[in-house]
Amino acid sequence: MSRKSSILYLSREDHVKVDACVRRHRFVNYSGMQAELRAAGIDVSRSALHRYVQKVQAGDAAPPVASAACVVVIVERASGAVRSLTTEASGEQIEAAIRSLNPPA
Numbered sequence: 396m397s398r399k400s401s402i403l404y405l406s407r408e409d410h411v412k413v414d415a416c417v418r419r420h421r422f423v424n425y426s427g428m429q430a431e432l433r434a435a436g437i438d439v440s441r442s443a444l445h446r447y448v449q450k451v452q453a454g455d456a457a458p459p460v461a462s463a464a465c466v467v468v469i470v471e472r473a474s475g476a477v478r479s480l481t482t483e484a485s486g487e488q489i490e491a492a493i494r495s496l497n498p499p500a
Contacts, residue, residue, distance in 0.1 A: 402447045
């Protein structure tokens with residue numbers, strides 16, 4: 396098992412600075428990142444920075460995880476306006492709620 400990255404041992408404040416620096420340099424220019432961090436009093440090795448940049452970049456590229464059971468899309472016929480929302484309700488519950496708004500005549 397490999398040891399933890401030295402960046403993970405930084406204070407929360409310094410960790411935020413490293414993240415901002417990595418994103419500001421758009422995941423490239425390790426020498427520039429290292430120089431900027433060193434000027435801010437944060438000394439990290441180039442290899443530790445490289446490993447950390449790869450993790451941050453992979454995390455930023457990951458698709459967001461849907462947390463809701465359903466996505467409801469509402470299209471208003473008259474205006475064409477479209478709205479969407481997420482809900483934990485099931486499709487059957489949503490359908491029943493909509494049908495209860497317009498009972499059969």
